[in-house]
Amino acid sequence: MKAALAELMKKYTVIAPVMAEDKLVYAEVNEVKDIVLDNRLPYKSPKEVVFPRVENVMRFLENRVEEMQEIKPVLLVGAKPCDTAAMRVFDEVFTGDKGRFKDRFYSNRRNCLTVVGMGCLEKKPGCFCEERGTDLSFSPDCDGFLDPVDGGFVYEPLTGKGAGLFPGTETEPLKRRSPLTEKLVIHGKEADVFTAMPWETYAEGCIGCGTCTYLCPTCHCFNLRDAENKGVVTRTRVWDSCMYPGFTLHAGGHNPRTKKFERFRQRVLHKYLYIPENYGETACTGCGRCIRSCPGGLNIKNTVSDIMKRLEEKKNSEEAEK
Ligand code: SF4
């Protein structure tokens, strides 16, 4: 596999898990020996391959507008099932049939991306992929998959893009689906969840740092900024976070979410109610990054479990009253 990867590096920019100081991160790889394929989950998600933190998208010159994206073929290797499942959410939001907008800048990158996934052998503290319906040992959401066997890997192509990536794998692509059932979901009316839950308690420790959204593989909010230099205006897309106090600040000065509990409620309901309603996907894959890294100790899994418990109690008491 090493020789094949070295060959692929001539054709693709290869992004894979590598050590950066003391952290495992998805980053561009120049030497195959730097790639780390093991049970650990990289600190940040790989979403930057399709959704860079900062990206110049267009510029406005005196008489014309030019698109500025620089796209090259990217091969993402060693992506974990929680992170490849997150791409399904990105695809739905930015390009899916149910989406109201088609984001060309996203599609340009997505079309040039090939994803080779690999499973985890076991959960890490904070992971709750299986409760979220994400199979930790396999992902159908990639172009090919690496199955660990006897200290090495067997490569299984899953799409046409993935077939033939490694020598001898020019086979008919398979498309196995994960049979897991989602156990952690919110089935309730928005009104019941929006007002009747103890959001202030859930959000108590939040300091509004935005770490949870930056590390999350499915968070995709962004801002557009225009900057002028010598008569040329450059438009840049930059990540934003619904956990920042100024996220919903209107130009007229009104801010509908001034309190941290309102912002945390938006984050949870966006993932567990609004996106499922609009796109049929839950925008949380159970990677646990937001739980492991939150300086305030907030825990989305515990929050959703508590909401489910309260909704169940409400349902039972309503049925008992009938
Ligand atoms: S929930 Fe945690 S990680 Fe997210 S903004 Fe609040 S303090 Fe930061």
Ligand code: SF4
């Ligand atoms: S909300 Fe938290 S656990 Fe869920 S996908 Fe995002 S970072 Fe992972």
